[in-house]
Amino acid sequence: MTELLFYHLQGQKLEGVLTPLLEKSLARGWKAIVQGGSPERIEALDAHLWTYRDDGFLPHGTWREPEAAAQPVLLTVNDGNPNAASVRFLIDGAPVPPDAESYQRIVLVFDGDDEEAVAAARGAWSDAKAKGYDATYWQPDAAGRWVKQA
Numbered sequence: 001m002t003e004l005l006f007y008h009l010q011g012q013k014l015e016g017v018l019t020p021l022l023e024k025s026l027a028r029g030w031k032a033i034v035q036g037g038s039p040e041r042i043e044a045l046d047a048h049l050w051t052y053r054d055d056g057f058l059p060h061g062t063w064r065e066p067e068a069a070a071q072p073v074l075l076t077v078n079d080g081n082p083n084a085a086s087v088r089f090l091i092d093g094a095p096v097p098p099d100a101e102s103y104q105r106i107v108l109v110f111d112g113d114d115e116e117a118v119a120a121a122r123g124a125w126s127d128a129k130a131k132g133y134d135a136t137y138w139q140p141d142a143a144g145r146w147v148k149q150a
Helices: 015-028 039-051 113-128
Strands: 003-009 032-034 072-076 087-091 104-112 134-140 145-148
Touching: 003 015, 003 113, 015 032, 015 039, 015 072, 015 087, 015 104, 039 072, 104 113, 113 134
Parallel strands: 003 104, 003 134, 032 072, 032 087, 087 104
Antiparallel strands: 134 145
């Protein structure tokens, strides 16, 4: 059954949270998709993943590239699963995809300082529960560690 994980950002930047989650996904042998709300956001994330560490980078590509299906991490604004990903990250209000059950895990990351993002996440939470998905809600503690709240 598909797991839906809701990550509530509080005083954190998306890039600082998403990058370690992607690294953990790759360490598990999973391919990943990151779906964003705009091409500009995906381009910024693409640049970040090439430069966020001095000693390496996160292997990835974008939906615009001919070899998109071969990427371990695919950045996109579209539905679909061209790289046969096991986990899909939804950022910037990207909706839960219609083929959600084809993923092992869907991770919805939302900005707790954005009222619209919080409202959309609440709606997605209600939908996930109504559809019987295993949904969990994660929030950082005072030390910045992720703690399961529900």
